[in-house]
Amino acid sequence: MNKPILILPCSGIGKSFGSIARDATFRVCDELRPGKADTLCLSLLVMGDEEARKKVASSRVIVVDGCPMACSRNNVERSEGNVVAEFKVMDLLRENRGLKPRDVTFLDEDGEKLSKVLAEKMAKKVDELMEESG
Amino acid sequence: MKIKPKIGVVSCSGECCGLGTLSRVATRLVLEELRYDQTVTICLPLFLAGETQEHGFAKEYPTIAVDGCGKLCARKAITKYSKEPAAGFDVEALLKEWGVEPPKIRRVLDEENVALAKRIAELLAAKVDEIQEAA
Numbered sequence: 393m394n395k396p397i398l399i400l401p402c403s404g405i406g407k408s409f410g411s412i413a414r415d416a417t418f419r420v421c422d423e424l425r426p427g428k429a430d431t432l433c434l435s436l437l438v439m440g441d442e443e444a445r446k447k448v449a450s451s452r453v454i455v456v457d458g459c460p461m462a463c464s465r466n467n468v469e470r471s472e473g474n475v476v477a478e479f480k481v482m483d484l485l486r487e488n489r490g491l492k493p494r495d496v497t498f499l500d501e502d503g504e505k506l507s508k509v510l511a512e513k514m515a516k517k518v519d520e521l522m523e524e525s526g
Numbered sequence: 527m528k529i530k531p532k533i534g535v536v537s538c539s540g541e542c543c544g545l546g547t548l549s550r551v552a553t554r555l556v557l558e559e560l561r562y563d564q565t566v567t568i569c570l571p572l573f574l575a576g577e578t579q580e581h582g583f584a585k586e587y588p589t590i591a592v593d594g595c596g597k598l599c600a601r602k603a604i605t606k607y608s609k610e611p612a613a614g615f616d617v618e619a620l621l622k623e624w625g626v627e628p629p630k631i632r633r634v635l636d637e638e639n640v641a642l643a644k645r646i647a648e649l650l651a652a653k654v655d656e657i658q659e660a661a
Contacts (some may be wrong), residue, residue, distance in 0.1 A: 401541065403539040403569070405539055405570075406567060414546050415634075417541065418632055419633065422631070422632070423633075431542070432541060432542055433538070433540040433546065433599065434600055435539070438571065438603075439602060439603060441597070461572055461579060462573050463569060463572050466575045467575050476547065489577040496554055496558070498551075498634075509660070
């Protein structure tokens with residue numbers, strides 16, 4: 393059986409974009425593709441936790457970033473993770489210009505909509521990656 | 527008039543379980559509602575990936591680390607890259623002390639867990655006041 397694809401969101405806390413990345417990741421891991429997608433604590437990985445490093449080193453990783461600082465991508469690459477796909481909430485905003493997410497703590501209606509769109513895209517990518525590896 | 531320093535509140539936001547969500551929501555409640563204007567934050571992954579400017583955050587502000595579990599990533603990161611935080615909370619230990627179960631769902635907190643986040647946020651806010659008074 394294929395190993396689950398790891399999805400690592402930035403979980404940025406200053407703006408709604410990080411909350412969207414995080415929310416969408418949980419949608420995929422817990423609701424849309426349980427067993428096929430998994431996540432782990434990004435901070436734990438960066439702090440050098442051996443178990444987290446081993447998991448990342450032996451998995452295919454999708455990174456999800458809320459802002460151009462690309463903390464997820466940068467931190468996963470620094471930890472020698474195998475990044476196979478990247479999603480950016482900023483790209484999603486450009487594709488959905490009518491949606492203006494504002495709330496950070498609890499996503500507002502537009503934030504929820506964007507999270508659902510992002511989660512669907514990521515679930516599709518998980519399926520593609522799973523198919524590639526048979 | 528004594529000028530109170532702003533306090534940095536840094537949450538782990540751990541993705542592994544609901545404890546990270548609880549830490550994150552409690553932190554946001556302090557920033558947005560309870561001590562708006564008196565607190566600031568930085569994304570922990572940005573702090574970790576950052577350089578001098580980001581690492582200067584905890585040197586500039588007295589900081590409270592809010593960790594979801596006993597791995598204490600926020601506390602350890604602040605200590606490693608800046609200096610010992612002024613205070614730290616381990617939410618998992620706190621829940622054990624209160625005899626409360628951690629949230630089972632990590633994406634969205636239910637009503638009961640939002641109330642729990644508010645209870646934690648009140649503690650954080652009291653700690654903000656204490657640090658400001660002592661400064």
